[in-house]
Every structure is written in structure tokens, then in C-alpha cells.
Amino acid sequence: MIDGKKEKSGKGESSSSCILIENSCEIIGGDFSRAGEASMRLKKELTGLGIHEDIINRAGTAAFEAEMNVIIHAAAGWMRYTVTPEKLRIIVEDMGPGIQDIALAMKDGYSTAPEWVKQMGWGAGMGLPNIKKNSDEFNIDTVVGEGTSLEIIINILKGEEI
Ligand SMILES: Nc1ncnc2c1ncn2[C@@H]1O[C@H](COP(=O)(O)OP(=O)(O)OP(=O)(O)O)[C@@H](O)[C@H]1O
Numbered sequence: 001m002i003d004g005k006k007e008k009s010g011k012g013e014s015s016s017s018c019i020l021i022e023n024s025c026e027i028i029g030g031d032f033s034r035a036g037e038a039s040m041r042l043k044k045e046l047t048g049l050g051i052h053e054d055i056i057n058r059a060g061t062a063a064f065e066a067e068m069n070v071i072i073h074a075a076a077g078w079m080r081y082t083v084t085p086e087k088l089r090i091i092v093e094d095m096g097p098g099i100q101d102i103a104l105a106m107k108d109g110y111s112t113a114p115e116w117v118k119q120m121g122w123g124a125g126m127g128l129p130n131i132k133k134n135s136d137e138f139n140i141d142t143v144v145g146e147g148t149s150l151e152i153i154i155n156i157l158k159g160e161e162i
Pocket residue numbers: 065069070072073074094096097098099105106110111112113121122123124125126127128129148
């Protein structure tokens with residue numbers, strides 16, 4: 001099932017051939033010691049390109065929440081991102097339990113995080129809604145028992161130059 005923030009043909013594929021950055025980072029489920037590593041790397045690369053601070057903050061927040069979801073809920077995953085002058089596309093894919101009910105998972109405050117994770121300050125059930133809020137396009141594909149893939153698109157050019 002897909003949770004499309006904006007319906008669009010081409011499912012977020014960039015029309016530009018000019019890729020400024022393309023990279024991928026692994027994410028290990030349960031490894032809180034590396035929490036934020038992948039999203040921090042993305043933020044640094046965007047900063048290096050001179051992209052507007054507001055875009056970097058939105059991208060950093062969405063990427064961090066997606067990364068944390070892999071660490072909290074899945075066994076392992078990857079963050080891949082591609083930046084063109086027009087848009088940033090982030091894919092966070094995992095091998096994990098999948099999501100039974102996407103509409104429920106998207107609700108503010110819904111969380112299945114275990115108690116010990118909540119005691120660490122996670123599990124408020126705000127991650128997916130926050131990703132959606134910070135994205136221009138957002139899609140979820142999930143297969144129960146196999147894993148979840150998020151696609152986050154953030155438009156870079158909206159009149160302003162990078
Ligand atoms: N990658 C994933 N794999 C399996 N289930 C997931 C995944 N991401 C989210 N979920 C499910 O959706 C629920 C809501 O996710 P959301 O990110 O909004 O909240 P949370 O991770 O529980 O808490 P928070 O993000 O506030 O720390 C999760 O509790 C979990 O049941």
C-alpha cells in the first residue's frame with residue numbers, strides 16, 4: 001500500500017540527469033550507538049552543496065526519523081539518497097516485520113515500540129507523521145514479515161537557487 005502525499009506519475013523519479021550526490025549507508029537494527037549516523041552524513045553533504053538551511057533541516061528531520069524507525073523496529077536496512085538541483089530523493093528500506101496497518105501507523109501517537117525503547121525517550125509515535133510533514137512527496141511500501149521501504153522527496157528548487 002502506498003501513502004502518497006501528492007499523487008504524481010513517475011513515482012518521484014527525477015527528470016534531471018544531473019546528479020549532484022548519490023550515496024548509501026547501512027543501518028543496523030538495535031544499534032542505538034550509531035543513531036543519526038546516516039542522516040547526519042546526508043545533512044553534511046547537503047550543507048556542502050550550499051543548499052538552503054530550511055531544506056537541510058526538513059531533510060535531516062525526515063531522514064533521522066526514518067533511520068530511527070529501522071533501528072527501533074527492523075533488523076537492518078539502508079538509506080540511499082540522490083540529490084539533483086531540483087530535488088532530494090531519500091529511500092530508507094529495511095528487512096523487518098513490515099507494517100500491518102499503515103493508516104494506523106501514520107496516526108500521531110501510535111507506537112508499538114517496546115517499553116525499554118520508550119524509556120530511552122523514543123516511541124512517542126511521532127516519527128512517520130513528522131516524515132510526512134517534512135516531505136513534499138512521501139510513499140510507504142511494506143510487506144508484513146519482509147520489510148518496509150519509505151520514499152521521501154523534498155523539492156529543492158522553489159524559485160530560490162541552491
Ligand atoms: N520500519 C518500520 N518497520 C516496522 N514497523 C514500523 C517501521 N516504522 C514504523 N513502524 C510502525 O509504525 C509505528 C509508528 O511509527 P512512528 O515512527 O510514527 O512512531 P515510533 O517509531 O513508534 O515512535 P517515534 O518515531 O516517535 O520514536 C511504529 O510504532 C511501528 O509499529
